[in-house]
Amino acid sequence: MKIKYNLDKSTLHVYFIGELDECTASKTREIIDGLISDINGIKKVVFNLSELTFMDSTGIGVFIGRYKKFKSKNIAVFVENPSKTVDKILQISGLYKIMPAV
Amino acid sequence: MKNKFKINFSSISENEAFARNVVASFILPLNPTLSEISDVKTAVSEAVTNAIVHGYPDSVGEIELTAELDGFDLHIEIKDDGVGIDDLKKALEPFYSTKFESERSGMGFTIMKTFMDDVSVSSKKNGGTVVKLSKKIIDENAR
Numbered sequence: 001m002k003i004k005y006n007l008d009k010s011t012l013h014v015y016f017i018g019e020l021d022e023c024t025a026s027k028t029r030e031i032i033d034g035l036i037s038d039i040n041g042i043k044k045v046v047f048n049l050s051e052l053t054f055m056d057s058t059g060i061g062v063f064i065g066r067y068k069k070f071k072s073k074n075i076a077v078f079v080e081n082p083s084k085t086v087d088k089i090l091q092i093s094g095l096y097k098i099m100p101a102v
Numbered sequence: 103m104k105n106k107f108k109i110n111f112s113s114i115s116e117n118e119a120f121a122r123n124v125v126a127s128f129i130l131p132l133n134p135t136l137s138e139i140s141d142v143k144t145a146v147s148e149a150v151t152n153a154i155v156h157g158y159p160d161s162v163g164e165i166e167l168t169a170e171l172d173g174f175d176l177h178i179e180i181k182d183d184g185v186g187i188d189d190l191k192k193a194l195e196p197f198y199s200t201k202f203e204s205e206r207s208g209m210g211f212t213i214m215k216t217f218m219d220d221v222s223v224s225s226k227k228n229g230g231t232v233v234k235l236s237k238k239i240i241d242e243n244a245r
Contacts, residue, residue: 022151023115029205054122054140056147060207085140092216093209 003031010043012036019054025062032066042075046102050081059086060093067098078102103131105171113158113165113182115151121167121180122146128169129176132239141217142176142237148210149180149233155201157184157231178235187225194223 001024002017012035020028036042047063049055067077077099082090090096107128111117122143129142146167153165168179187193188200199208214221218235225231 019119021115021118021147022155023118025205054119054143054147056144056151057207057209057213058151060209061205064207065205083140084137085144088216089144089209089213092212093207 001028003028003035005035007039007042010041012039012042012045013048014045015048015050016052018052020052020059020062021054021056022058025058029062029065033069036070036073036075045070045075045077047077047079047099048081049079049083049086052083052086055086055089057089057093060089060095063095063099103171103173106169108166108168110164110166113154113163113184115154117165118147118150118154121150121165124167125169125178129171129239132171132174134239138237138239142178142239145214145217145221145235145237146178146180148214149178149235152210152233153180153182153184153231155206156187157182159185174239176237176239180233180235181230183230186227186229186231187223188227190223190225 001020004015004017006013014032018024070077078101079090079099080102109124111120125146126139126143150165157163163182163184166181170177192198194211196212197208199206211221214235218237220236222234223231
Protein backbone atom coordinates (compact mmCIF):
# COMPACT_ATOMS: atom_id res chain seq x y z
CA MET A 1 0.00 0.00 0.00
CA LYS A 2 1.23 3.45 -0.96
CA ILE A 3 -0.30 6.71 0.20
CA LYS A 4 0.04 9.89 -1.84
CA TYR A 5 -1.47 13.22 -0.91
CA ASN A 6 -1.87 16.79 -1.96
CA LEU A 7 -3.12 19.81 -0.13
CA ASP A 8 -5.56 22.15 -1.86
CA LYS A 9 -6.11 25.11 0.49
CA SER A 10 -7.69 23.48 3.54
CA THR A 11 -8.61 20.21 1.77
CA LEU A 12 -6.28 17.23 2.04
CA HIS A 13 -6.61 14.70 -0.79
CA VAL A 14 -5.33 11.25 0.20
CA TYR A 15 -4.74 8.68 -2.56
CA PHE A 16 -4.79 4.97 -1.63
CA ILE A 17 -2.64 2.96 -4.03
CA GLY A 18 -2.60 -0.82 -3.58
CA GLU A 19 -4.33 -3.26 -1.24
CA LEU A 20 -5.80 -2.48 2.18
CA ASP A 21 -6.01 -5.52 4.45
CA GLU A 22 -4.85 -6.61 7.91
CA CYS A 23 -1.28 -6.75 6.63
CA THR A 24 -1.15 -3.16 5.35
CA ALA A 25 -3.60 -1.53 7.80
CA SER A 26 -1.27 -0.37 10.58
CA LYS A 27 1.19 1.31 8.19
CA THR A 28 -1.73 3.01 6.41
CA ARG A 29 -3.13 4.32 9.71
CA GLU A 30 0.26 5.60 10.76
CA ILE A 31 0.86 7.52 7.51
CA ILE A 32 -2.58 9.15 7.42
CA ASP A 33 -2.58 10.08 11.11
CA GLY A 34 0.92 11.51 10.63
CA LEU A 35 -0.30 13.75 7.80
CA ILE A 36 -3.15 15.06 9.91
CA SER A 37 -0.95 15.90 12.87
CA ASP A 38 1.84 17.40 10.71
CA ILE A 39 -0.29 19.70 8.56
CA ASN A 40 -2.10 22.58 10.22
CA GLY A 41 -5.45 24.00 9.18
CA ILE A 42 -7.01 20.98 7.46
CA LYS A 43 -10.81 21.27 7.38
CA LYS A 44 -11.66 18.51 4.95
CA VAL A 45 -10.12 15.18 3.92
CA VAL A 46 -11.00 13.38 0.68
CA PHE A 47 -10.01 9.71 0.42
CA ASN A 48 -9.46 8.93 -3.25
CA LEU A 49 -9.96 5.19 -3.78
CA SER A 50 -9.58 4.94 -7.56
CA GLU A 51 -6.32 2.98 -7.19
CA LEU A 52 -7.35 0.94 -4.16
CA THR A 53 -7.30 -2.46 -5.87
CA PHE A 54 -8.44 -4.50 -2.87
CA MET A 55 -10.08 -3.89 0.48
CA ASP A 56 -11.78 -6.11 3.08
CA SER A 57 -13.48 -5.40 6.42
CA THR A 58 -10.15 -4.44 7.99
CA GLY A 59 -10.35 -1.41 5.69
CA ILE A 60 -13.75 -0.48 7.12
CA GLY A 61 -12.15 -0.46 10.57
CA VAL A 62 -9.36 1.79 9.29
CA PHE A 63 -11.88 4.24 7.77
CA ILE A 64 -14.13 4.33 10.86
CA GLY A 65 -11.07 4.86 13.07
CA ARG A 66 -9.87 7.80 10.93
CA TYR A 67 -13.38 9.26 10.88
CA LYS A 68 -13.52 9.28 14.70
CA LYS A 69 -10.06 10.83 14.98
CA PHE A 70 -10.79 13.54 12.42
CA LYS A 71 -14.20 14.28 13.87
CA SER A 72 -12.62 15.19 17.20
CA LYS A 73 -10.57 17.78 15.28
CA ASN A 74 -13.61 19.03 13.33
CA ILE A 75 -12.32 17.64 10.05
CA ALA A 76 -14.96 16.27 7.63
CA VAL A 77 -14.14 13.14 5.60
CA PHE A 78 -15.32 12.19 2.11
CA VAL A 79 -14.57 9.34 -0.29
CA GLU A 80 -14.31 9.36 -4.07
CA ASN A 81 -13.98 6.89 -6.96
CA PRO A 82 -14.17 3.48 -5.25
CA SER A 83 -14.14 0.36 -7.46
CA LYS A 84 -17.37 -1.63 -7.78
CA THR A 85 -16.37 -4.15 -5.11
CA VAL A 86 -15.05 -1.53 -2.68
CA ASP A 87 -18.24 0.46 -3.26
CA LYS A 88 -20.29 -2.62 -2.29
CA ILE A 89 -18.31 -2.99 0.95
CA LEU A 90 -18.73 0.71 1.80
CA GLN A 91 -22.48 0.40 1.20
CA ILE A 92 -23.01 -2.77 3.28
CA SER A 93 -21.13 -1.25 6.19
CA GLY A 94 -23.04 2.03 6.07
CA LEU A 95 -19.80 3.96 5.72
CA TYR A 96 -21.30 6.49 3.30
CA LYS A 97 -23.45 7.79 6.15
CA ILE A 98 -20.35 9.12 7.91
CA MET A 99 -18.11 9.58 4.85
CA PRO A 100 -20.26 10.77 1.94
CA ALA A 101 -19.16 10.21 -1.64
CA VAL A 102 -18.07 13.32 -3.53
CA MET B 103 -14.39 -30.44 -14.66
CA LYS B 104 -13.46 -31.51 -11.15
CA ASN B 105 -10.44 -29.98 -9.53
CA LYS B 106 -9.07 -29.55 -6.04
CA PHE B 107 -6.17 -28.10 -4.09
CA LYS B 108 -5.09 -28.03 -0.49
CA ILE B 109 -2.39 -25.86 1.08
CA ASN B 110 -1.16 -25.13 4.56
CA PHE B 111 0.43 -21.84 5.53
CA SER B 112 1.51 -19.89 8.63
CA SER B 113 -0.99 -17.56 10.29
CA ILE B 114 0.89 -14.35 9.45
CA SER B 115 -0.84 -11.41 7.79
CA GLU B 116 1.49 -11.49 4.76
CA ASN B 117 -0.34 -14.69 3.78
CA GLU B 118 -3.73 -12.96 3.42
CA ALA B 119 -2.84 -11.70 -0.05
CA PHE B 120 -1.20 -15.04 -0.88
CA ALA B 121 -4.33 -17.04 0.07
CA ARG B 122 -6.85 -14.86 -1.81
CA ASN B 123 -4.65 -14.75 -4.92
CA VAL B 124 -4.21 -18.55 -4.94
CA VAL B 125 -7.98 -19.02 -4.96
CA ALA B 126 -8.39 -16.34 -7.65
CA SER B 127 -5.86 -18.17 -9.88
CA PHE B 128 -7.57 -21.50 -9.20
CA ILE B 129 -10.93 -20.31 -10.58
CA LEU B 130 -9.49 -18.50 -13.63
CA PRO B 131 -10.08 -21.45 -16.03
CA LEU B 132 -13.83 -20.90 -15.51
CA ASN B 133 -13.62 -17.42 -17.05
CA PRO B 134 -15.14 -15.65 -14.06
CA THR B 135 -16.10 -11.99 -14.33
CA LEU B 136 -13.89 -9.42 -12.58
CA SER B 137 -16.61 -8.92 -10.02
CA GLU B 138 -16.83 -12.67 -9.29
CA ILE B 139 -13.06 -12.77 -8.77
CA SER B 140 -13.20 -9.77 -6.39
CA ASP B 141 -16.11 -11.29 -4.47
CA VAL B 142 -14.27 -14.58 -3.90
CA LYS B 143 -10.99 -12.82 -3.03
CA THR B 144 -12.72 -10.60 -0.47
CA ALA B 145 -14.53 -13.51 1.21
CA VAL B 146 -11.33 -15.61 1.40
CA SER B 147 -9.45 -12.64 2.82
CA GLU B 148 -12.08 -12.20 5.56
CA ALA B 149 -11.94 -15.84 6.64
CA VAL B 150 -8.14 -16.00 6.58
CA THR B 151 -7.85 -12.71 8.49
CA ASN B 152 -10.23 -14.09 11.14
CA ALA B 153 -8.06 -17.20 11.53
CA ILE B 154 -4.91 -15.05 11.90
CA VAL B 155 -6.33 -12.35 14.20
CA HIS B 156 -8.87 -14.30 16.26
CA GLY B 157 -7.89 -17.96 15.81
CA TYR B 158 -4.27 -17.45 16.79
CA PRO B 159 -4.27 -14.16 18.76
CA ASP B 160 -0.98 -14.74 20.59
CA SER B 161 0.83 -17.29 18.49
CA VAL B 162 1.60 -18.31 14.93
CA GLY B 163 -0.28 -21.44 13.94
CA GLU B 164 -1.21 -23.24 10.78
CA ILE B 165 -4.11 -22.50 8.46
CA GLU B 166 -5.40 -25.06 5.98
CA LEU B 167 -7.03 -23.80 2.79
CA THR B 168 -8.89 -26.23 0.57
CA ALA B 169 -10.78 -25.38 -2.61
CA GLU B 170 -12.81 -27.66 -4.81
CA LEU B 171 -14.39 -27.07 -8.17
CA ASP B 172 -17.22 -29.27 -9.32
CA GLY B 173 -18.25 -27.86 -12.66
CA PHE B 174 -19.01 -24.25 -11.84
CA ASP B 175 -19.57 -24.88 -8.14
CA LEU B 176 -16.75 -23.57 -5.98
CA HIS B 177 -16.35 -24.83 -2.42
CA ILE B 178 -13.70 -23.33 -0.17
CA GLU B 179 -12.73 -24.40 3.33
CA ILE B 180 -10.54 -22.36 5.70
CA LYS B 181 -9.54 -24.27 8.80
CA ASP B 182 -7.47 -23.34 11.84
CA ASP B 183 -6.61 -25.15 15.06
CA GLY B 184 -6.76 -21.99 17.13
CA VAL B 185 -8.71 -20.85 20.17
CA GLY B 186 -12.16 -21.11 18.56
CA ILE B 187 -15.10 -18.69 18.74
CA ASP B 188 -16.69 -18.13 22.18
CA ASP B 189 -20.10 -16.98 21.02
CA LEU B 190 -20.71 -18.00 17.42
CA LYS B 191 -24.18 -16.48 17.27
CA LYS B 192 -22.82 -13.07 18.24
CA ALA B 193 -19.78 -13.40 15.98
CA LEU B 194 -22.10 -13.75 12.99
CA GLU B 195 -23.96 -10.52 13.76
CA PRO B 196 -22.97 -7.41 11.81
CA PHE B 197 -20.84 -4.88 13.73
CA TYR B 198 -19.98 -7.37 16.48
CA SER B 199 -16.30 -7.63 17.31
CA THR B 200 -14.29 -8.77 20.31
CA LYS B 201 -11.49 -6.45 19.20
CA PHE B 202 -13.08 -3.01 18.67
CA GLU B 203 -10.15 -1.45 20.53
CA SER B 204 -7.91 -2.34 17.60
CA GLU B 205 -10.33 -0.69 15.13
CA ARG B 206 -11.94 -3.89 13.87
CA SER B 207 -15.29 -3.35 12.16
CA GLY B 208 -17.10 -6.59 13.00
CA MET B 209 -18.21 -6.92 9.38
CA GLY B 210 -16.18 -9.98 8.32
CA PHE B 211 -18.95 -12.61 8.30
CA THR B 212 -21.48 -10.14 6.89
CA ILE B 213 -19.17 -9.50 3.94
CA MET B 214 -18.59 -13.24 3.41
CA LYS B 215 -22.37 -13.77 3.34
CA THR B 216 -22.84 -10.89 0.91
CA PHE B 217 -20.21 -12.05 -1.57
CA MET B 218 -20.76 -15.84 -1.44
CA ASP B 219 -23.88 -17.96 -2.04
CA ASP B 220 -23.43 -19.96 1.13
CA VAL B 221 -21.37 -19.55 4.31
CA SER B 222 -21.17 -21.94 7.23
CA VAL B 223 -19.02 -21.83 10.34
CA SER B 224 -18.28 -24.40 12.97
CA SER B 225 -16.09 -23.74 15.97
CA LYS B 226 -15.17 -25.23 19.30
CA LYS B 227 -13.53 -23.51 22.24
CA ASN B 228 -9.81 -24.34 21.94
CA GLY B 229 -10.72 -26.72 19.13
CA GLY B 230 -10.31 -24.48 16.11
CA THR B 231 -12.66 -23.03 13.52
CA VAL B 232 -13.78 -24.16 10.08
CA VAL B 233 -15.35 -21.72 7.62
CA LYS B 234 -16.98 -23.09 4.47
CA LEU B 235 -17.71 -20.78 1.56
CA SER B 236 -19.58 -21.76 -1.60
CA LYS B 237 -20.36 -19.92 -4.79
CA LYS B 238 -21.49 -20.77 -8.28
CA ILE B 239 -19.16 -19.26 -10.85
CA ILE B 240 -20.93 -18.51 -14.10
CA ASP B 241 -18.95 -18.87 -17.30
CA GLU B 242 -18.55 -15.48 -18.94
CA ASN B 243 -18.82 -17.00 -22.42
CA ALA B 244 -22.14 -18.59 -21.54
CA ARG B 245 -23.81 -15.22 -21.03
